[in-house]
Amino acid sequence: MEETAHFGSRQVPLGQKQGLVDDVFRSVARRYDLMNDLMSFGLHRAWKDALVTAVNPPKSRPFALLDIAGGTGDVALRVIAAGGAETRATVCDINADMLAVGRERASARSPSLPASASEGEMKRRIAFIEANAEALPFEAKSFDAATVAFGIRNVPRIDRALAEAFRVLKIGGRFLCLEFSAVDVPGLDRLYETYSRNVIPALGRWVVGDMESYRYLVESIRRFPKPQAFAEMLRKAGFARVSFRPMSGGIVMLHSGWRL
Ligand SMILES: C[S@@+](CC[C@H](N)C(=O)[O-])C[C@H]1O[C@@H](n2cnc3c(N)ncnc32)[C@H](O)[C@@H]1O
Numbered sequence: 614m615e616e617t618a619h620f621g622s623r624q625v626p627l628g629q630k631q632g633l634v635d636d637v638f639r640s641v642a643r644r645y646d647l648m649n650d651l652m653s654f655g656l657h658r659a660w661k662d663a664l665v666t667a668v669n670p671p672k673s674r675p676f677a678l679l680d681i682a683g684g685t686g687d688v689a690l691r692v693i694a695a696g697g698a699e700t701r702a703t704v705c706d707i708n709a710d711m712l713a714v715g716r717e718r719a720s721a722r723s724p725s726l727p728a729s730a731s732e733g734e735m736k737r738r739i740a741f742i743e744a745n746a747e748a749l750p751f752e753a754k755s756f757d758a759a760t761v762a763f764g765i766r767n768v769p770r771i772d773r774a775l776a777e778a779f780r781v782l783k784i785g786g787r788f789l790c791l792e793f794s795a796v797d798v799p800g801l802d803r804l805y806e807t808y809s810r811n812v813i814p815a816l817g818r819w820v821v822g823d824m825e826s827y828r829y830l831v832e833s834i835r836r837f838p839k840p841q842a843f844a845e846m847l848r849k850a851g852f853a854r855v856s857f858r859p860m861s862g863g864i865v866m867l868h869s870g871w872r873l
Contacts, residue, residue, distance in 0.1 A: 618769050621832035630769040637826040642710035644821045660865045668758050670696030678702040679756040681746045682764025686715030705744045712741045746774040751781045762791040766837040775850035782872040790868040793834040798862040840866050
């Protein structure tokens with residue numbers, strides 16, 4: 614029997630999920646960053662800052678980050694801003710439209726970048742690569758840290774993506790993953806449910822002209838494995854010292870694992 618995958622509330626043949634996900638991000642790419650600010654009331658910045666703090670890029674030695682499903686480069690630019698002159702980032706994403714927005718952001722030298730970073734230097738420090746998280750075009754043991762922010766739930770074969778993240782990390786490297794989760798604060802859970810079911814798709818229609826894509830994004834959060842189950846997937850992929858930490862009442866979870 615043919616394998617299937619969740620695509621929002623629908624069950625689709627596994628081989629079709631990626632194409633449907635690509636349509637979503639092609640549609641939202643230009644307004645993606647604005648929508649993140651609107652939907653989360655700017656909170657996604659704090660969640661990403663917590664991720665960057667955990668990455669902890671050094672100030673005075675070389676450091677190579679791989680940001681998987683890195684989209685418009687938001688996390689990579691923040692890591693570069695936090696690290697030293699030898700911090701480099703590779704943004705890998707399957708969607709050319711999201712990467713195109715990221716390249717523009719990097720060359721426009723967003724205010725989050727160090728004032729010292731000239732355009733030429735930014736090109737040296739950040740690369741945008743179109744690739745599938747399930748088959749990364751990088752050598753084994755080549756990155757100090759690998760991150761995924763709000764990306765893993767979109768990947769059809771999550772186990773393959775985790776195995777690939779493990780493969781490309783150096784020994785001693787850390788994997789960090791931000792993903793939405795289930796709210797576990799009484800009262801807030803119902804508020805969040807109402808907000809995500811009604812307000813987010815309406816915002817999507819208003820700002821992007823696309824309600825369905827935001828319905829998918831909300832539904833895909835609901836279908837994502839619970840933190841314990843995802844932690845188990847990390848262990849299966851080979852990661853050690855696996856942990857997770859809730860943020861904002863459980864709206865978001867920061868998962869961590871090490872290649873030891
Ligand atoms: C919600 S966005 C997150 C973007 C970015 N990490 C951020 O936090 O702003 C999800 C991203 O996952 C990417 N994606 C989906 N499937 C992928 C895959 N198989 N391999 C690589 N990227 C993928 C999409 O193209 C999209 O850019």
